[in-house]
Amino acid sequence: MTMKASAQMWVKLGWARVAGAALLVAAVLGSIGCTPLTVPAGQPGGSSDSTDSTVGSDAASPGSLATEAPAAGxxxxxxxxxxxxxxxxxxxxxxxxxxxxxxxxxxxxxxxxxxxxxxxxxxxxxxxxxxxxxxxxxxxxxxxxxxxxxxxxxxxxxxxxxxxxxxxxxxxxxxxxxxxxxxxxxxxxxxxxxxxATPFTCGAPGGVPAAGQWSCVFDPTYDQNWHNDAWCNNGAEGYRPTLREWDSHVTEAELMESAAEYARTLNAR
Structure with missing residues (x-):
């Protein structure tokens, strides 16, 4: 027998063994009633109707809720x-x-x-x-x-x-x-x-404070001084108060909380 004929024989034997193994596995699965893995209808990855669907390789896996933003839905x-x-x-x-x-x-x-x-x-x-x-x-x-x-x-x-x-x-x-x-x-x-609801108003139509009615907005100066990033006006005049001088670092939210209180104090006079 030539080397080529010998190689062809081993290839045929190999395929025969694979086919035989596959038939054996199928017979065992059939005898114990196994079915493909499915996801119940209405569950993530499942069909929306009454027919089960086989889970695919692209099925979503849960992420870490503490570190990942939520996906749609x-x-x-x-x-x-x-x-x-x-x-x-x-x-x-x-x-x-x-x-x-x-x-x-x-x-x-x-x-x-x-x-x-x-x-x-x-x-x-x-x-x-x-x-x-x-x-x-x-x-x-x-x-x-x-x-x-x-x-x-x-x-x-x-x-x-x-x-x-x-x-x-x-x-x-x-x-x-x-x-x-x-x-x-x-x-x-x-x-x-x-x-x-009762809509919040500042005393005049269009969001412009009436004369004598003070209102403050966040208006950063970008001068590395966080304390003067609020602009307050009463419809007739305006200026920048210096707020939270005791605080070494002021966030926008903290500044505007103080600015709102500052405006209420002015309006109460």
Whole structure:
């Protein structure tokens, strides 16, 4: 027998053994009633109808809730490290979050400082739930994670901070199904809260303080002096107060909390 013929014979023998082993495995599995691994309908990775589906290689694996931002339609937990304004905050995961379905006053508008102060009061330094509903895009045009943020209430129930801002008159329902965006889970609740809320006002239409009514906004000077980054005015005059002089490092949220108190003191005179 030539070397080539010998090699061909061993190849044939090898395939025969593989085929025989495969038939043996199939026979054993059939005899004990084994079926392919499936996921029940309605479970992650499963079919939405009554037919089971085989788990594929791309099945999602759970991540660490303490370190990873949530995927669409999931809830995670993280710590709030910074409040940017009334509807934006930073998480310990490294994500910046834009609250879903509400809008708070922009910098320079009436209520800006108060909305930021309320959000700071609710979430700063606290562990919160972060929920990105499946119906809503993961992020906005600025790359911010879109999410509902929840904090534990006094009764132990979770309080949605977006609802709290609306209920206190410091936010309005927006970016929802009424203006071309997705319907989010709390849309009806926000609308109901807005219907009974008393909108925050600074004393004059358009967000401009009336003469004698002081209001302060965050207006950084970028001069390495954190204490004078608030601008206060009463519609007739304005200036920069020096706030929290005892504090060696002042965050935006801390400064605006002091600025809001400063404005209330001026208005009480």
């Amino acid at each position: 999931t809830q995670a937990f993280a710590t709030v490290t910074r409040v940017i304004d009334g509807d934006t905050l930073d998480l310990s995961t490294g994500e910046r979050v834009r609250l879903i379905g509400i809008d708070t006053p922009e910098r320079g508008d009436c209520g800006y400082a108060e909305a930021a102060a309320l959000l700071t009061e609710l979430v700063a330094g606290r562990d919160v739930s972060v929920t990105n509903p499946a119906e809503v895009e993961d992020t906005d045009a600025y790359g911010r994670l879109l999410a509902h943020i929840g904090v534990p209430g006094v009764t132990g129930a979770t309080v949605d901070v977006g609802h709290e801002l609306v209920a206190r008159g410091l936010a309005v329902p927006r970016y929802n199904s009424t203006d071309g965006y997705a319907l989010h889970p709390f849309e009806a609740d926000y609308a109901a809260a807005a219907a009974t």
